[in-house]
Amino acid sequence: MTQTLRNIGLIAKSILLEAIRRKEVYVVVFVACLIIGTVMTMDFFQIQGITKFYREVALKVMSLSTGLMVVLLSARQLPREFKNRTIYPLLAKPISRNTFLLGKLVGAMAAAAFCFALFMAVYLTGSWYLGGDVPWALFFQYVYLQMLMMAVLSTLSFLLSMTLTLSAATTIVVLLFILSATITSATTFVYYTLDQLGQWVIAFLTYLIPQFTLFDLSAKAVHAQQWEPLSLKVMMALTLYAGIYCLVFFVGSALLFKKKAL
Amino acid sequence: MKFSPLIIALSIIFLISPIFSRSLDPHAYEGGRSRDAHQRDLRNSGAIARMLGEFRTSMSDIMFLKTERYLHGGIGFVDHSSFKNASVSKSTRNMASHQLEVGQSLESDLKEADQADTLIKAGDGDFRGPIGWIHRNVHPWQDPSKPHTHTDGTELLPWFKVMTLSDPHYVRAYALGGWWLKRESLEEALKFVEEGIDKNPEAFQIHYMRGNILFDMAKKEAGDSLYDPPKKALDLFLKAQDSFQTAADLAVDQRPKNLDLESVSAAEWTFYKEGDALASARMLTLIEKYYGSEPKAVSMAKKYAAELGNDPILLRIAGEPEPAQK
Numbered sequence: 001m002t003q004t005l006r007n008i009g010l011i012a013k014s015i016l017l018e019a020i021r022r023k024e025v026y027v028v029v030f031v032a033c034l035i036i037g038t039v040m041t042m043d044f045f046q047i048q049g050i051t052k053f054y055r056e057v058a059l060k061v062m063s064l065s066t067g068l069m070v071v072l073l074s075a076r077q078l079p080r081e082f083k084n085r086t087i088y089p090l091l092a093k094p095i096s097r098n099t100f101l102l103g104k105l106v107g108a109m110a111a112a113a114f115c116f117a118l119f120m121a122v123y124l125t126g127s128w129y130l131g132g133d134v135p136w137a138l139f140f141q142y143v144y145l146q147m148l149m150m151a152v153l154s155t156l157s158f159l160l161s162m163t164l165t166l167s168a169a170t171t172i173v174v175l176l177f178i179l180s181a182t183i184t185s186a187t188t189f190v191y192y193t194l195d196q197l198g199q200w201v202i203a204f205l206t207y208l209i210p211q212f213t214l215f216d217l218s219a220k221a222v223h224a225q226q227w228e229p230l231s232l233k234v235m236m237a238l239t240l241y242a243g244i245y246c247l248v249f250f251v252g253s254a255l256l257f258k259k260k261a262l
Numbered sequence: 263m264k265f266s267p268l269i270i271a272l273s274i275i276f277l278i279s280p281i282f283s284r285s286l287d288p289h290a291y292e293g294g295r296s297r298d299a300h301q302r303d304l305r306n307s308g309a310i311a312r313m314l315g316e317f318r319t320s321m322s323d324i325m326f327l328k329t330e331r332y333l334h335g336g337i338g339f340v341d342h343s344s345f346k347n348a349s350v351s352k353s354t355r356n357m358a359s360h361q362l363e364v365g366q367s368l369e370s371d372l373k374e375a376d377q378a379d380t381l382i383k384a385g386d387g388d389f390r391g392p393i394g395w396i397h398r399n400v401h402p403w404q405d406p407s408k409p410h411t412h413t414d415g416t417e418l419l420p421w422f423k424v425m426t427l428s429d430p431h432y433v434r435a436y437a438l439g440g441w442w443l444k445r446e447s448l449e450e451a452l453k454f455v456e457e458g459i460d461k462n463p464e465a466f467q468i469h470y471m472r473g474n475i476l477f478d479m480a481k482k483e484a485g486d487s488l489y490d491p492p493k494k495a496l497d498l499f500l501k502a503q504d505s506f507q508t509a510a511d512l513a514v515d516q517r518p519k520n521l522d523l524e525s526v527s528a529a530e531w532t533f534y535k536e537g538d539a540l541a542s543a544r545m546l547t548l549i550e551k552y553y554g555s556e557p558k559a560v561s562m563a564k565k566y567a568a569e570l571g572n573d574p575i576l577l578r579i580a581g582e583p584e585p586a587q588k
Contacts, residue, residue, distance in 0.1 A: 034277070044420045045443055045450040052332065053420035145400075184397070185381065191389055199389070206390055214396050219336040223402060226335035226413075234399040241396065 007095050008103040015107025016114065019073055025111060029118045032065040040126045051132030052222050058126060059218040062119040063146055066112055067177050070150045074108045074157035075170045078257065097257050105154055105250065112150040116143060135224030141235065142217040148242035149215035153177060155249035156210065162256040180212035210245045214238065322429035329418045329438075334410055336402030338381035380406050415442050426458065433458070433465040440471040444478055451475045466512035467535070470542045473505035477545065489552070499553045506546035513539030514569045540573050547579050 019025050039057045044050050078101075081087035090100065120143070127134050153173060160169035176183070191202045215238065220227040230238075331338055382403045388394035397403075404410065422439030425432050436458025444451035452475050458468040480498035484491035491499065517539060543566035551559035563580035567573055577583070 031273075031277070042420070042423075044423055045447065045454065047416065047419060047446055047450070050417055050420055052417040053424075188383060188388070188390070203389055206393060211393060211397070214393065214400055217400055219331075219402050220400070223332075223336035223413075226411075227402060230399060234396065237392070237396055238400070241393075 003094075004096075004099050007099050008106055011095075011100060011103025012107035012110055015073070015077070015104060016110045018107075019069075019111040020114070024069060024073070025115050025118070028065045028069045029115060029122075032061045032119065033122050035061050036122060036126060040129065049131060051127065051130050054126060054130055055132070056218065056222045058123050059142065059221060062116065062123065063149075063216065063218065064178070066115045066119065066146065066150065067153055068174065069115055070108055070112045070153050071157050071170060071173045071177065073111055074104070074154040075161045075173065076166055077104045077108070078158060078161050078253075079166045082260070098254050101158065101250070101254055101257055105151070105158070108154045109147070109151060112147065112154075116146065133224075135221060137229035138217065138221045138224050138227065141230050142221045144235070145215040145217050145238060148238060149212055152210050152212070152215075152242050152245045152249070155246045155253065158253040159249045159256070162253055162260070176209065177212055181216070183209070184211050184213045214241065319429045319432070322425045322432045322435065325421050325425045325428065326432075326435065329421050331402075332418045332421065333412055333415065334402075335413055337404055337410065338402075339406075339410070340379045340381055380404070416446060418442055419446070422454075430461040433462055433467055436462070436465070437467045437471040440468070440475060444475050448475055448479050448482070452479070464512060464516070466509040466516065466542065467538045469505050469509035469512065470538050470545075473502045473509060473542065473545060476502035476505060477549075491553070496553060499549055503546055503549040503554075506542045506549065509542035510539065510546050510566060513542060514566070517570070536570075539570055540576075543570055543573070544575050544579075547576065551579060 036054075036058045039054055044053070081090070091097065124134060156176075157169060157173050160172055163169075164172070187202050187206055191199055194202065217230070220230075380403055382388075382398055382401060383394065384406055385394065385398070388398075390397070419439065419442060422435050422442065425435040426439070429435075436455055440451045440455040440458070443454055452472065455468050455472045455475060458465070459472060462468060476498055480491065480495045480502055481488065483498055484495035487495070513535065517535070543562075547559045547563040547566065550556075550562055560580050563576045564582070567576035567580055567582070570576070
């Protein structure tokens with residue numbers, strides 16, 4: 001057990017170091033900071049204390065940047081190991097394929113956490129500079145839900161990268177992620193215009209496709225004065241919701257990985 | 263992955279692309295829901311102008327909807343995205359009545375909003391079951407049957423600024439942004455709407471808003487001596503009157519002749535402009551009545567009543583019988 005955890009840790013560390021050494025995280029954070037910094041320095045009619053606009057843009061940019069980085073990082077892990085044949089020496093060691101895959105997932109999550117930590121530093125500095133209060137409870141809930149979302153994104157990327165080409169897998173996950181709010185709004189709108197069969201299909205798709213917008217607490221974090229933090233019941237429901245998708249996607253990836261001929 | 267010069271070059275181009283889009287000829291394209299169809303057809307030409315222009319105006323439209331969300335603490339209401347309040351004078355009047363009790367539930371809001379469904383459906387109308395329940399808890403949402411509250415509006419201001427940066431021809435953004443801004447700073451509001459007039463000299467709604475701001479400045483300057491204002495205040499009243507005059511004259515020029523407000527073809531003018539045209543003419547004649555010459559006010563009221571369709575208030579100023587209610 002200890003050895004398994006150590007192996008997971010080693011693989012995860014290699015992913016994290018890879019993300020850091022390749023400077024992808026820094027590029028993502030730099031570009032995002034550029035956008036956030038531009039917003040922070042905009043003069044809105046010389047009125048002090050306007051923070052919602054900053055919070056909205058910063059939280060969206062943080063989520064979008066981290067999500068894209070996680071998808072790109074996760075989706076290429078398995079295909080690249082096969083393409084470069086680096087998987088052979090790895091699996092020649094006493095490491096099971098499940099341990100290998102779990103290590104990859106933990107590494108992608110560690111990279112996401114690292115990326116988010118950098119963003120949090122920027123966000124909090126910006127909030128302090130602009131003089132607005134940080135709604136701590138909602139903010140930490142936002143970060144927690146974002147990490148849940150990253151786990152779903154990462155496992156979905158693993159699954160699709162095992163069945164599709166890298167480009168196709170990346171494109172599908174990125175589209176599902178970016179258009180999540182639109183998909184959710186569209187399905188709830190379209191549902192009531194369809195016949196029974198159409199409604200059944202929409203309901204099925206609603207449960208089949210993870211609704212990433214459910215993890216987006218940014219609107220409440222922006223308008224924090226009007227909203228209480230989420231209850232424990234809601235947080236547990238969201239954890240369960242993310243956990244189910246992660247489990248299904250991870251098990252699916254593991255099964256495909258096992259069947260993959262070396 | 264090494265960053266090739268091509269990727270770096272593309273990234274730089276992407277980052278500076280907003281600068282290029284800002285320098286697009288602002289008269290090359292006008293679109294979005296804030297324009298009337300005839301003007302759009304006249305001005306839109308060329309595929310690139312259409313695509314880039316539509317992107318910019320669509321962004322502004324999206325940002326305009328954002329202001330609705332901000333006003334309601336992030337809650338998306340279906341009803342508030344409609345055209346019904348598209349007239350600047352009506353929007354500001356409605357908002358003003360809402361703002362009387364900022365942050366408190368208003369019975370009038372409840373009455374007005376009893377048809378206002380939220381974009382996220384209520385539990386009994388949501389087919390998604392537990393997913394719908396999570397959605398309603400994570401995103402700002404409240405039971406549509408309950409009265410809603412409004413924020414003080416200050417946080418909306420950045421959106422108006424960004425809207426006009428994205429689309430300098432977004433007339434409503436200048437007009438309504440000016441209205442919200444004058445609650446914070448009359449001087450900044452005046453600067454903002456004058457920027458709008460520079461970019462849209464024919465948009466009478468912005469002239470109307472400029473008149474409103476100058477009128478507020480005059481009232482502030484006059485203090486308790488509203489009926490016998492000091493010279494500085496009087497000058498401001500007259501400047502406001504100039505703006506209302508420009509607005510009313512532009513409106514009369516732009517208003518279709520023999521307009522039938524009930525007809526479908528006139529719908530866009532009706533929703534967008536009729537209220538603002540009348541408000542400009544009313545303010546113009548009222549200022550003339552109180553701070554200028556009453557006989558001139560009467561003749562002005564007669565003139566604009568004839569031009570803008572026998573408005574009861576203008577007829578009252580003109581001392582003529584009001585038309586019977588239909």
